[in-house]
Amino acid sequence: xxxxxxxxxxxxxxxxxxxxxxxxxxxxxxxxxxxxxxxxxxxxxxxxxxxxxxxxxxxxxxxxxxxxxxxxxxxxxxxxxxxxxxxxxxxxxxxxxxxxxxxxxxxxxxxxxxxxx
Amino acid sequence: xxxxxxxxxxxxxxxxxxxxxxxxxxxxxxxxxxxxxxxxxxxxxxxxxxxxxxxxxxxxxxxxxxxxxxxxxxxxxxxxxxxxxxxxxxxxxxxxxxxxxxxxxxxxxxxxxxxxx
DNA sequence: CCCATTTGCTTGGTAAACTTAGCATGCAGC
DNA sequence: GCTGCATGCTAAGTTTACCAAGCAAATGGG
Numbered sequence: 001x002x003x004x005x006x007x008x009x010x011x012x013x014x015x016x017x018x019x020x021x022x023x024x025x026x027x028x029x030x031x032x033x034x035x036x037x038x039x040x041x042x043x044x045x046x047x048x049x050x051x052x053x054x055x056x057x058x059x060x061x062x063x064x065x066x067x068x069x070x071x072x073x074x075x076x077x078x079x080x081x082x083x084x085x086x087x088x089x090x091x092x093x094x095x096x097x098x099x100x101x102x103x104x105x106x107x108x109x110x111x112x113x114x115x116x117x
Numbered sequence: 118x119x120x121x122x123x124x125x126x127x128x129x130x131x132x133x134x135x136x137x138x139x140x141x142x143x144x145x146x147x148x149x150x151x152x153x154x155x156x157x158x159x160x161x162x163x164x165x166x167x168x169x170x171x172x173x174x175x176x177x178x179x180x181x182x183x184x185x186x187x188x189x190x191x192x193x194x195x196x197x198x199x200x201x202x203x204x205x206x207x208x209x210x211x212x213x214x215x216x217x218x219x220x221x222x223x224x225x226x227x228x229x230x231x232x233x234x
Numbered sequence: 235c236c237c238a239t240t241t242g243c244t245t246g247g248t249a250a251a252c253t254t255a256g257c258a259t260g261c262a263g264c
Numbered sequence: 265g266c267t268g269c270a271t272g273c274t275a276a277g278t279t280t281a282c283c284a285a286g287c288a289a290a291t292g293g294g
Binding site: 044 | 270271272273274275281
Binding site for chain 3: 265266267268269270271272273274275276277278279280281282283284285286287288289290291292293294
């Protein structure tokens with residue numbers, strides 16, 4: 001098991017978030033005040049960004065720094081799979097969703113993770 | 118105004134905590150798995166430790182990593198829509214989902230709640 | 235006193251984070 | 265066709281986090 005596997009995960013996570021925000025690599029790099037080649041390398045898992053860079057990226061994407069630290073494995077706690085139930089329960093608790101929409105989302109989610117309840 | 122001033126604050130903070138715990142520099146260095154010269158330099162504000170080192174130090178001192186990140190100025194911002202974003206962030210953190218699946222789920226979710234970011 | 239141990243620090247080096255300049259492709263308008 | 269601009273990437277360099285070895289001052293026991 002490569003030590004840098006979780007790094008790659010972090011990079012993919014950043015790239016996904018960037019694309020969800022419809023930002024180009026250069027745009028995000030400017031917002032986060034890092035060079036674009038460096039961001040490129042981070043997203044491909046070649047380097048692990050410092051916490052400050054993570055913080056800037058988080059800010060640029062309007063996400064919490066905690067989210068990124070967690071993804072980067074920088075927050076000590078529990079590698080528990082409570083994350084799985086977190087998706088379903090947060091869906092169930094979201095007041096903006098109708099019951100039908102909740103059901104749809106959970107179905108899609110379970111299809112992805114292969115849960116069979 | 119020197120850029121390293123807040124760094125010095127962090128170093129002093131670490132040193133204070135270490136002394137409060139009655140640990141020698143070398144002892145804490147061992148616990149945190151860093152070299153003792155390096156810890157010495159960190160405490161005097163010469164270097165800014167990575168988040169991982171901070172995490173190890175926090176653990177060794179039985180303090181929360183958040184405390185240190187905050188002290189290091191790595192955590193300040195953005196405590197906003199915590200509840201409203203619960204669905205999205207839990208999706209993002211779910212290790213069983215591929216980036217593509219996360220993207221799909223979030224798109225569906227945003228479609229439902231009518232978010233436009 | 236002497237020796238051992240512990241304290242924090244300096245020096246010199248390596249590896250990795252991060253930058254600047256530039257390359258290649260793709261797409262818009264002319 | 266070109267031209268210009270945006271995209272992401274590579275190559276080569278600088279900076280800095282971090283380590284191993286070792287040094288000087290203090291402490292304490294014999």
